[in-house]
Amino acid sequence: MRDARQRASIMKSIIMAAALAGAASAALAEEGGAHSQPKPPRQEWSFAGAFGHYENAQLRRGYKVYKEVCASCHSISRLAFRNFAEKGGPEISEAEAKALAESYKIKDGPNDAGDYYERPGRLSDRVPPPFPNEQAARAALNGAYPPDMSVLAKARGYSRGFPLFLADALPGFSYQEHGVDYIVALLTGYVDAPQGVELAPGQYYNLYMPGRRTGMPPPLSDGAVTYDDGTPQTTAQYAKDVSAFLMWAAEPHLEERKSIGLKVVGFLIVLSFLVYFTKRKIWANVHH
């Protein structure tokens, strides 16, 4: 009697679990719904993975694209000129970084007479913004306020959904480059608006922008920036280079982090064996 009742309750629990699993998978199927953006294509990056490091030349090209294209609207105000000469970055020489800083005019003051003045930049200065304030940007740019690019590569992203998002954390499969991949996709994602989609004046149709409308004109075109190292001067290449530069700007200590991480994890693996065998030796005389 009790057995039958118990078996019935177990059956019920199993049916319940199956129903819940069904509901969950239905929920998953729903996920390619109407509001979804296409997933940005995955790019190859030198800085991905446990052994990742920046390519100096790519960061230098990326800075050139930023300076000649993006910088007219987007600030990158948390980046200092000294960063350009630091290890794990574009790694230009200190003299070159100094010259770079001096090519910018920095607002300073007040001086002893109480006046504000402009002076050439120094290594300790941060890259000055294109507009003095938000209102000035909006007045000049048709009401738009382009975001600061200092941490943009970490402030953008997308979810690969269940179950791939779980793999994103795993050694060997780890995927942390959602943000840079998104930026590449956005920069190369301009297409003509499909029939029936009306764009307001000054709006552009972009597959990867949430809502697919953006006030940013297509910023890149083939040949717009001159590379002097023989790299192809194409939109796709510009997009990749400037995205890599933005990743470095957002995470200037990435190389240091990964190389120290290898040592830390390596040490812990060795230590875990040592501790495990010590534990076994100590427990050897205990029946457990």
Add this chain to the structure above:
Amino acid sequence: MTGHSTYTPKSGFARWLERRLPILGFIHESFVAYPVPKNLNYLWTFGAILSFMLVAQIVTGIVLAMHYTPETTLAFDSIEHIMRDVNWGWALRYAHANGASMFFLAVYIHIFRGMYYGSYKEPREVLWILGVVIFMLMMATGFLGYVLPWGQMSFWAATVITNLFTAIPYVGNTITIWLLGGYSVDNATLNRFFALHYLLPFVIVAIVGLHVWALHVTGQNNPTGVEVKDIKKETVPFTPYATLKDAVGLVVFVGLFAWLTFFVPNYTGHPDNYIEANPLVTPPHIVPEWYFLPFYAILRAIPNKLVGVIALFASILIVAALPWLDTSKVRSGVYRPAFKKFYWVFVFVSVGLGYLGAQPAEGVYLIAARILMAYYFLHFLVVLPLLGKYEQTLPEPRSIAASLGEAATEEKPHA
């Protein structure tokens, strides 16, 4: 429980101190001679792991506080200053943020271990309730800490959570204004959140002290759920046995922590929190950190705000009532075949609620959240009370020694 040896001070100074403040003897009794059931598995190493995480969070947190500025126009910048300019700042901040995730991962394993082996049952009710208090303090601390970087998710999570208090009838608005220090989340809120985020970990330390004290009075549960009958035969001294076993668990756990911190440090975070807080722009989906997601799903599953808030708090508080809701005489799930199945359904439901907490509260997600939430409460209020009455359990071993197939010993009472 009293154990293998009693402390005898060796040096002259130790003898002098012991007569005046017996602290060395206390440490020896608690962490050296303290008898540990010898059949504990690695799930029992999470107590030590949690102690380590608490200390790690406090140490990294104190150094971070030396560089952080709790002011709305400077907070976000000061975090970036830590990440870029402070020596080892990036390591400290990533270790602290991921440390919170690892702390919660460990506490969830610790709680589910207790649920499986019936560690909450008589005489460990107070120990269990103290654990639930620690968990709630951890949630408060984690929430307060998430607000400090002053990103978009920080700001909007603070807005959503403090808004819950407006659901309290009659005095809700007054209480919320008092909590925020104003009419919306602003500088006064950030300042007090920082103060409280610094305070609560030390309250946790105090309650952990009580938790460990209660543990050392009752002794540890073990996988058989049968109390220790023969201290000499069935236990080993804490040092070196448990110390070394805890060390193995800890090193493996810290390895995982290091992987997260050094290689995928933003995995558990949300990209929107790298956008500075803006009260005028609401993010399309406001989601809390992963460790709050099951409770967030419960909150949103109920259309009425007040009832939703009550369900949210009830879903946590009900765990404290486990010693009285589970009516089974058998402690360990090992000897409860039907309970085992319900236990794993409950684990699935809890994880499922976590998944749904990250999805928009609409359509099929909302329906699934409601079903899972109903089951969550049914597990505590119906399944566990009835199971204890009707379940056919397996025979428990007479003793820990018997469960290990050791020759039966005369059971003699000991002092």
